[in-house]
Amino acid sequence: MKSGLGLVALLMLWCGVALADSAPVLGYRVVASYPHDSSAFTQGLIFIDGTLYESTGNYGRSTLRxxxxxxxxxxxxxxxAPNLFGEGLTDWRGRLVQLTWRERLGIIYDAKTFERLETFSYTGEGWGLTQDGQHWIMSDGTDELRFLDPETRNVVRRVKVRAGKRPVHRLNELEYINGAIWANVWRSDHLVQIAPDSGQVTAVVDLTTLYPSSERVGPEAVMNGIAHDAATGRLFVTGKHWPRLYEIVIE
Structure with missing residues (x-):
């Protein structure tokens, strides 16, 4: 153990080593960089029909934007509402679906007007959310992904995520891209690609050099936010309190 490393840095180091031992590590390059609201505690990020939507967290400051x-x-x-902590976000048939953290409440909005249309409940915590055209896929901070029926909102399948034989905990923001689930691993700067059927991690992207830790405002300013433009294939990533949003190409 190296002296001078904080808890967050140690977690990131362990996570990277463990993941890299079990799955191919892919490279990346930045092709564009855009301004991002550094006050945003980014929890969910999606890019739909040329439009970027974001869910932000913290009690009293959570938004859909x-x-x-x-x-x-x-x-x-x-x-x-001040008692709700915004979390994961996805789109579904002209609507936006947003999770909350510990309140076990999902909120469904009209995507154009942001009118709140209905709510639903779930067990456990809400972290990340995406969809594969058939199911809503939800993370809760554990090593498990839940697949929900969008009509009944009931869990129809659960998948344990593994890198080799090791469980991958702290799965956070999610994005479904070309038949695979991509996830942020909380308190690390790693993305993992997950096979939806088996839960096996099939690739890892190490983004620790994307936005230097020395420039971050604090330990909570970790990477969190993946958005895929299905029309063009563009991929965007950012983090909590990051002043930039990056368009990257994974290689």
Whole structure:
């Protein structure tokens, strides 16, 4: 153990070593960088039909927002009640679906007006959320992913995520890309690619050099946010309190 490493750095180091031992590590390059609201505690990020949507957290400051990609300007937002902590976000048939952390409450909005249409409940915590065209896929901070029926909101399948034989805990923000689930691993700067059927980690992307830790505002300013533009294949990543949003190509 190296002296001078904080708890967060140790977690990131252990996570990277453990993941790299079990799955191929892919490279990346940055092709563009855009302004991002550094006050945003990013919890969910999606890019749909040319529009960027973001869910932010913290009690009393959680929002759902539409953001202009080029300028980072918030074009429209709605603030959650002070007792709700915003988390994962996905789209579903013209609607936006947002999780909350410990409140066990999901909120469904009209994607154009942000009108709150309905709510639903779930067990455990809400962290990340994505969808594969058939199911909502949800993380809760453990090594498990839950697949929900969008009509009944009931869990129809659970998958344990493994890197080799090791469980991968702290699965956070999710994105479904070309038949695979991509996930942030909380308190690390690693993305993992997960096979939906088996839960096996099939690739790892180490993004620790993307935004230097020396420039971050604190230990909570970790990477969290993956958005895929299905129309063009562009991939965007950012983090909590990061002043930039990056478009990257994985190689």
């Amino acid at each position: 539409r953001v202009d990609l080029e300028t980072g300007r918030v074009e429209q937002d709605i603030r959650l």
